[in-house]
Amino acid sequence: MSAVAWIAVGSLAAWVWLLLGQGFFWRTDQRLPRREAPEHWPSVAIVVPARDEADMLPVSLPSLLAQDYPGSAEIFLVDDCSKDGTGDVARALSVRYGGLPVTVVSPGEPEPGWTGKLWAVRHGISLARAREPEFLLLTDADIAHEPDSLRGLVAAAVTGGFDLVSQMARLRVSSVWERLVVPAFVYFFSQLYPFRWVNRAGARTAAAAGGCVLLRTGAADRARVPESIRQAVIDDVSLARAVQRSGGRIWLGLAERVDSVRPYPWLADLWRMVSRSAYAQLRHSPPLLLGTVLGLALVYLAPPVTLVAGLLSGAPVAAWAGGVAWAVMAGTYMPMLGYYRQSLWLAPLLPFTAVLYLLMTVDSAVQHHRGRGAAWKGRTYARPEAAPDR
Template sequence: MGQTAHVSAVAWTAAVSLAAWVWLLLGQGFFWRTDVRLPPRREPAVWPPVCVVVPARDEAAVLPASLPSLLAQDYPGRAEVFLIDDGSSDGTAEVARALARRHGGLPLTVDSPGGEPPAGWTGKLWAVRHGVGLARARAPEYLLLTDADIAHAPDSLRHLVAAARTGGFDLVSQMARLRVRSRWERLVVPAFVYFFAQLYPFRRVGRKGARTAAAAGGCVLLRAEAAERARVPETIRHAVIDDVALARAVKGGGGHIWLGLAERVDSVRPYPRLHDLWRMVSRSAYAQLRHNPLVLAGTVAGLALVYLVPPAALVAGAAGGDTAAAVLGGLAWLVMTGTYLPMLRYYRQPRWLAPLLPFTASLYLLMTVDSAVRHYRGLGAAWKGRTYARPDAVPDEG
């Protein structure tokens, strides 16, 4: 009798998980589709001036693979690049200047805000503030905020500006295609983008009147007037998840924003070991949950219900002779696998990785818990030699 009750509980839990997956499939902005790319665009008669701002801290190793792509932009209007060296110890500034001398192309200014960021500022946003200040002296219509590890195709800036002008967007952001070469990158990286899209469905981000707002910090084209209206980066100076905070500030100020997957914008930063990927996720995961233990508990329970229950119910049902549990768990796992396939195709990865999503989700669950543990131990978000013990949460969407 006890075994029957236990199996019935498993079947019931599997049914709830399947219902959650049906809702995710149909009611969460079709987050699993990967066809949200740069919208239709027309080239303007007169190309507006653009300034590119690149915050960089200890990026000498990746700059040779990224900075020349910015300098080589085939942009018909006036454009220049500002690389802001945020207290690097590896010769980042010298490498950038040497690359500019070797490759030529767009004008490059290398500068530094000097010293450590003031209290209440993250290092990246303090560098962005300095770069935006230098850029404003050139009176650009647009600012391209891009990370030092991002490589752009020669026509990237051209397409971004044309899309912003055609669609009337104040912010256009592309989720750069992250590197997937090592075994752990193949297992973890596509899921990272999949989970991000699930949390911030791209179609909803670009919809006027929708509360959902997000951007991908590696590639953000921002109208300079919208940045001033939203008072960024000052209003988001505490934010560890600065790209989402930026998008919310711009959208909250009445701006029209767009976010989608990139076709010719790539991250060149390697994450060869699980430790590297773990650190990337755990440094900001608890900040995403606004440092709220109740939200953390709900997130852990939700991840377990949605991603771990289906395979567990299938195995338990098959082993215990509970057909309902096995079927419901199998169906939920099948829907989950189907929604992950488009992201694997986008990343050119084999289909057999899709059924492994529950295992990957369990890693993300542990990374999130580790992020909370680090926060309460006073370690906070650590990155490039800096630790933000109690970073502010991202502002509410409302």
């Protein structure tokens, strides 16, 4: 066989493995378990780190204030050195809407060795500990919750015996670029961290979605959270790993009642979102970057390229293998498009979207080596070192 045919066959073999051997990552059936109400509804402290979120809070914070929760719950919003009046907006919304009590604090700039978000989370948790909550809900300032969201999270954690329950918030898909890129973002994430693998007892795979994490306070203490992960750029996965290493059981799934309200209308917006942490995902390793680029090329680019090359050159093996690989790829993407209520005709465009992600990842590495890595809202974490143990 020709080299093109071998590449096509290799890509098809990779897709057969991904289809059957990667935890059925492409299925979207990992949803929050429906549980009966526990006999006792534990107390919950809701910690919301917020930096320059004055535009998002009017959409997200009222949804937290309106939580229909039978137990005791309180919100701690940590204003992370905002310049747009985030703290004042939060206080005004609390007065306007009522509901759960809100405490707004401003801890100042993070100490060396901390990322801004985790510094804010640290202060929120410290403040919440005075109330001795049984659970902590860590949620971002751009996340909106349906009124029964907290009730469902706590019921799942208590009756299921989980120390951490996390939901991947449904991201906004309104603009053309959001429709093209956002479902693929969640698809790629689930491919890296198959939810079924995360959720099984004794799992070795750990992951969480930072926008919505319900965490037992005792589990946070055992895992020394957030101190043990204080330099993590990808804080949600690091949090899940810390909880798992300390003996905790975790659960991760797709959300039905939790939504991200942050818009990413243009490609540049999505590019910044992905590239700020893509190289950190690869542990800032050039060999891992090279392997990722080659892997993405084989898995996502080779099928359409070898199909076209095989048809043009009259190579039936290359055309057949490339075409079948492309069809399998598109088929595994359809459930995620269905979850996002998008046209299934977008499925064959996944190779194009994969090229965008490949370029975002390379750009993330370039920015890192230029000293501008992980830039977000005026802060840059160019070369984070491993956080020393205390």
